[in-house]
Amino acid sequence: MKVCVIGTGYVGLVTAACLAEVGHHVIGMDDDAGKVQTLKAGGLPIYEPYLEEMVHRTVVAGRLTFTADVAEAVREAAAIFICVNTPPLPDGGADLSYVELATRRIAEHATCRTLIIEKSTVPVQTGAWIEKTLAVYGKRPDGEFDVASNPEFTREGRAVEDFLHPDRIVVGVSNARAEQTLRELYRPIVDGRFCCPIHSDCRQDRAVPFLVTDIRSAELIKHASNSFLALKISFANALADICERAGGDILQVTHGMGLDKRIGRSFLQAGIGFGGSCFPKDVKAFVKIAEQSGYDFALLKEVDRLNEQRREWAVARLKQVLWILRGKRIALFGLAFKPDTDDVRQAPALHIARRLLDEGAVVQGYDPQAATKAGQALPALTLCPDPYAAAAQAEAVVLCTEWPMFRGLDWPRVKAAMLRPLLLDGRNALDRDQLTALGFEYLGVGR
Numbered sequence: 538m539k540v541c542v543i544g545t546g547y548v549g550l551v552t553a554a555c556l557a558e559v560g561h562h563v564i565g566m567d568d569d570a571g572k573v574q575t576l577k578a579g580g581l582p583i584y585e586p587y588l589e590e591m592v593h594r595t596v597v598a599g600r601l602t603f604t605a606d607v608a609e610a611v612r613e614a615a616a617i618f619i620c621v622n623t624p625p626l627p628d629g630g631a632d633l634s635y636v637e638l639a640t641r642r643i644a645e646h647a648t649c650r651t652l653i654i655e656k657s658t659v660p661v662q663t664g665a666w667i668e669k670t671l672a673v674y675g676k677r678p679d680g681e682f683d684v685a686s687n688p689e690f691t692r693e694g695r696a697v698e699d700f701l702h703p704d705r706i707v708v709g710v711s712n713a714r715a716e717q718t719l720r721e722l723y724r725p726i727v728d729g730r731f732c733c734p735i736h737s738d739c740r741q742d743r744a745v746p747f748l749v750t751d752i753r754s755a756e757l758i759k760h761a762s763n764s765f766l767a768l769k770i771s772f773a774n775a776l777a778d779i780c781e782r783a784g785g786d787i788l789q790v791t792h793g794m795g796l797d798k799r800i801g802r803s804f805l806q807a808g809i810g811f812g813g814s815c816f817p818k819d820v821k822a823f824v825k826i827a828e829q830s831g832y833d834f835a836l837l838k839e840v841d842r843l844n845e846q847r848r849e850w851a852v853a854r855l856k857q858v859l860w861i862l863r864g865k866r867i868a869l870f871g872l873a874f875k876p877d878t879d880d881v882r883q884a885p886a887l888h889i890a891r892r893l894l895d896e897g898a899v900v901q902g903y904d905p906q907a908a909t910k911a912g913q914a915l916p917a918l919t920l921c922p923d924p925y926a927a928a929a930q931a932e933a934v935v936l937c938t939e940w941p942m943f944r945g946l947d948w949p950r951v952k953a954a955m956l957r958p959l960l961l962d963g964r965n966a967l968d969r970d971q972l973t974a975l976g977f978e979y980l981g982v983g984r
């Protein structure tokens with residue numbers, strides 16, 4: 538099928554490459570001419586495991602191309618994915634101006650019957666606004682556009698794997714034609730009929746649940762899912778605070794809880810809080826959506842508040858131990874909002890770095906993938922080429938992102954480089970006993 542993907546960021550590029558990988562002909566379009574130029578030249582504007590090889594392979598095979606020209610992109614597409622950003626407005630609501638602009642351009646340039654699929658995370662009822670926009674600005678006679686919602690559930694750092702092996706595919710449609718197009722698009726993935734580029738022994742005998750709903754329900758499923766996962770994290774963080782006050786070890790508590798299949802183990806990790814371009818904004822947007830429909834989502838407001846507190850917790854903990862921060866060197870291990878990505882949007886590490894800089898500390902950061910983006914976002918941060926350089930003369934190391942490489946560091950070397958061997962493990966990811974035995978003053982979360 539001929540597919541167009543508008544927006545070639547974290548979601549759009551993965552969508553484009555994966556759909557090309559399973560056999561469709563895809564054109565990726567972006568307003569950012571620099572991004573398109575990088576892609577055309579064989580480079581990648583983002584880091585995501587397996588993505589570079591896949592983009593290269595599908596470009597060479599002639600199934601994936603890129604353009605900054607919207608008319609060229611949408612002209613012949615049978616399906617058009619909108620994957621543009623939906624950043625937060627000052628009041629917490631989602632800024633849908635990029636979605637509207639993409640829709641207007643589709644209306645102006647589409648030359649054949651096409652299905653417009655919202656993949657960006659959008660508030661409930663956005664599909665209806667897209668339909669209205671197409672009707673107002675469309676040059677084609679009525680009925681030439683179908684609209685569907687197909688929320689994206691991939692995790693950054695695992696996006697390719699999640700796209701090709703999803704837990705479920707949700708499509709919100711208003712007619713059978715739209716459903717049929719989406720079934721055709723996803724058939725190779727649902728039936729496991731593609732050559733998996735990740736696992737050589739891939740088990741493809743498990744059909745992927747393909748859930749068809751109305752458009753509004755699909756839109757709600759996305760915000761509800763992210764908000765629920767955020768709620769689990771904030772719940773674990775509240776428990777960590779109780780453990781610290783009442784005595785108890787959060788790792789033992791959440792392990793005991795997670796063994797209950799009704800609760801599950803995932804997203805119960807206490808730490809310095811969630812970040813990224815999705816959870817913080819989606820929680821706030823869902824609060825706003827609820828408010829606009831007349832419901833006070835107090836539960837979710839508290840999830841957000843607890844999360845904001847976590848970064849302050851880290852700074853307060855350092856102050857408790859170091860007393861004065863001014864003039865002291867503090868090393869941050871990990872700057873990305875989570876491992877396996879170079880994304881620093883709403884990264885807890887950067888928030889902590891900003892606060893420490895405000896206090897007059899010298900902040901030395903290291904990240905295996907996100908250093909460039911972190912430097913652009915926070916030029917006052919001193920970027921180091923490796924963790925040992927970051928630890929040099931530091932009076933504390935804060936583990937902000939649980940990259941697996943940090944577990945395997947030469948910790949005696951880290952200690953030797955530091956002025957004071959204080960270690961704040963903001964993700965409870967390191968071996969407390971081993972590090973204590975090495976002479977570190979180890980501080981965990983909720984332990």
Ligand SMILES: NC(=O)c1ccc[n+]([C@@H]2O[C@H](COP(=O)([O-])OP(=O)(O)OC[C@H]3O[C@@H](n4cnc5c(N)ncnc54)[C@H](O)[C@@H]3O)[C@@H](O)[C@H]2O)c1
Nearest residue numbers: 544546547548567568569621622623635639657658689693
């Ligand atoms: N990042 C994730 O892992 C993830 C996961 C699920 C859902 N989402 C949602 O997907 C959407 C996209 O997120 P992202 O992280 O990929 O954003 P992003 O900022 O990485 O990419 C968005 C891209 O869209 C381009 N763009 C904006 N307006 C455009 C227009 N009118 N025409 C052409 N290109 C345009 C931008 O230049 C940018 O390259 C958001 O709504 C986000 O909430 C993201």
